[in-house]
Amino acid sequence: MNDVVADFNTRHYAACDGAITVKAIPIGSGQSMQQIVNGTIQPDIWSPAGSVWLTLLNTQWQQKHGSNLVGTGATDALPLVSSPIVIAMWKPEAEALGWPQKAIGWSDIASLSTDPRGWAAYGHAEFGAFKFGHTHPEYSNSGLDAVIAMNYAAVNKVRGLTTAEVNTTTTKQFINNVESSVIHYGDSTGFFADKMFGGGPSYLSAAVLYENLVVEANDGKLYPHLPYPVVAIYPKEGTFYSDHPFAILQASWVTSAKQTAAQVFRNFLLDQPQQVKALHYGFRPANQQIKLAAPLDSIHGIDITQPKTLLPIPGADVVQAIKTSWSQQRRKVNVMLILDRSGSMAATVDNVSKIEAAKQGLQEFINLLGDNDQLGLTVFSDQADILSPVSQLGPKRKDLLNRANNIFAMGGTRLFDTMSEQFQALQQTPSKNIRAIVILTDGVDTDSHTKLDGLLQQITAKGEDAGTAVKMFTIAYGRDANENDLKKIATSTGAQEFEGNPQNIKEVYNQISLFF
Template sequence: MAPVPRRTAARSPLTTTSRRGRRASLAISAAVAAGLALSACTFGGPVDGDFDGGDFADDGCTSVVVATSSEKVNMLDALADAFKESPEHEALDECATVRPVNVSSGDATRFLTAGGDWPDEDPRRWPTLWSPASTVWTERVAAAASASLVGDPVSFTHTPVVFGVPETMAKALGWPDAEIGIADLERLCADPAGWSSVGKPIWGSFKISKTNPNTSTTGLSAILMQSYEASGKTADLTADDVAAAEEFSRVFEECVIHYGDTTGKVLNTLYDETQHGSGGSGYVSAVALEETSLLNYNQGNPDSHTVQPGETLTPPKEKLVAVYPSGGSMWSDNPVTVLGADWVTAEQSTAGQSFIDFLATEPAQRILPEYGFRPLDESVPLGDLFTEQYGVDPAGPAITLPRPGVDVVSAALDQWTQIRKPSSVLEVIDISGSMDDPIGDGRSKLDGAIEGAQSTLGHFRPTDEVGVWAFTTDVESAAGKNILELRAVSPLGSDGEALRSSIADLRYANRQGTPLYDAIAAAYDEMSDRAEPGRINAIVVLSDGQDTDSSISIDSLITRIGRSSGEGGGDSPVRIFPIAYGEGADTGALQRIAEATGGQWFDASDPAKIDLVFASVINNF
């Protein structure tokens, strides 16, 4: 992949923060990390696995590549420039150039635990340093690979987990004067009147967005914060406390619209609705996220992407404000470490450690607030970003919740698996003729779709509802014309293996045209008729091409499926998650379909990413 020119233009204040003077890193132990096999492909980062950044022309200095999550690339560029002028750099025997590249925390974790070389054709881009969003990822690599590979991570900033609430909604809850706790949000969840209980009936039910705790530090922090709230404790949380909090947390989970693998995707949807729709209130009422992500959102960068030179950010029409739970917040840290990989030379290791030493200095810490990061150095002022104008309170949170013990974290994850909001999902698979085309790894598109659909089944509990349809022309079933019903939507029970076999049989099905819009319309009608408020009601669509045989137009379809996404959004919305296969896929139409229902679309045009995409999709349920 061709390198992208370095971003040395105007600094953009972008994300990931810290609480001055306090360290409260959230880490999963080896025992817990070993149990997260399902998350091995996604880990809450972008699923594309692309590397971004850095002009790698030889400048005569030791090259020190730092693989980092996207929100830190711009900041690390500025820190790299400052490092060149620092005493730490001056003490080196030869000059060094630090070059940040964008690799999501989860992808980097997967690459490192897989062993072997770094998966980039250009060795100049292989990292000396790694700076994920949290030590949760370095802990996983230490458990799954070796502790020596991740060295001795050191946090140089951290950020609290908060609830981002649209400002109008926050004011209805008493913000900024009233203290708002997780128990207050839980009561809104439990109240059938929803927003009516605070005089806003038009807003409908109270809706929360959270990330999957198996793939996201924020998601894990949120479920631990729920247990802290239910116990009334601010420290010394026990496994018994988690068990006692089960019903409290169950009610809280019932408000969840769906579980995402990253907050960025949820924030993108909210941003688009805010800019072009009704303001977003029909989509979500509160988002569990890191304060740094909220700062990015309010500046017009909802997915915390790497800002390019000349790029203009447009703030949302309505900002999110940070609700710091009155019972306390957990924190995410941002570690940096020298990798113990075979490709790291002694010179690179020495230079990398010097850069890490520089990050702890006052000159480096003073750069952090310009990008929305809270410095660890208490003497460094936070600056203009950390103000009500951008939705944050520089004094919050008032209480820091410490990371509980390994057994407690494990108990919380086990409990969430049992109490998370149940799913009702209909998978709709394109089996038209073009699905026979190869995807470059010895499989056809249909092979990839079949294997991906089969892989999702292990994620569902027996009580979750699962159905599978396939569509093409010249077929018919109880579900309708041009549809094959492999399984009606019903509790999965013990039917997992039988359904896998039925999906595999699609290799031998008749394959003709592509009535994509008709199939989606039929699936939407089916799921809308059976949708329940207490479930995540969703449709997953796998298609490789443009619609060729539907009786309904894309505009008519959008009107039809978007009817429940207006003000209030309904109590049981059906969200559509399309997966685009192949370069011929009509990604524009699939994106419109997803956005009309508050869902997300996924790009699987690259065969190497298909498995990653499916892993990301299932982490939304």
């Protein structure tokens, strides 16, 4: 989009009130939908990754305003480009499952996820455990499409999925089986691609991605040191296209001049030169007259004759039932929250108390996790205090919220020692859950015996099952935090570093919760 938008803006196309300028803002499908519904953004054009989001947006807009925000006519949301939802897998591992002679699907993923022998069941003990990933279905298109496809596969249907079928014990168990091998979730399909292709088979065996990301992985430019080629598995039970619909919103803020300008931009995007350009990025053009050619080929790990079976998007009630069921069947988490309460946290930034805002962020995170998740809370200054050990959240949620509310700032910054201790404790606790630490700090270490190099040596994910190691998500809270050190710490465990401040800290904790 950056490429074609820049091209469009240099051409000075005009509508009824003058030259047209387009500003493209990248936001995830689910996040942008919620922001539109909440009124925090007012785009003129909305292009989520898949058409399922149009139905969900209209449903929520209907409930709030009594009308559709996206037209339902044949030309109201034309696809711009498409890319099938696939299971990206390392070629040797796909071959161990019988690819390409054997069609592979969700039933194979469910079996592999629950087999205690892991890859040894297929004669390859050296691959270790099966490590799987997909994004959070509440916020990401690929994650939502994957979970919908799993539900179709569970009942052996390719259309006509019902809420009753979604809610059966058999279907829920099937979803639970697939989810049992997930190493974490997330809000970005691109983030999963980076983690899989950067971390190798020890980090992820397979992940739900878009076909174009498989093409991108194999072209050697973005990931020049892949250990093996990657192949696209088109689930035998059926899948979806990520079709990037172009929706001109039927909203009060979209004037007739903007509607006309948007139509000019849409026609430009669907014109042949732009559609041919889509091929170069690994997408299938929406214009069916354009022949699929390199890099859409087997050399880049894909099969243009696939997918054989396309699944229809269920109604909004079925999609909601699927999301509710997934929230119950998703892989649970053991997470220790760590908060820096050193003296510097008593300061105010733009009239907002750092410690009070951080406490509100903690409470936001606590409320976002489920009753069956395992959660703990540790605070540190010049010593560490475990306010609550990692244990089931449901029975202690109210108490934990109260404890978080009573934290006050004092003392120094015993950062690395606290990280090391909690990492060891979580690592040594047997569990089938995702294991993670979320730590917020506003300064540099002043009171630890552990040094950064020693900490990194201890926590770096390594071995054939590096993807299942304890993840350490770090929050650099304000300008005085050492962002470089925190980024090294997070990256070494396969997690992510975030920049926070008193104004955005709730949003940061919300983002981190999407990994679980």
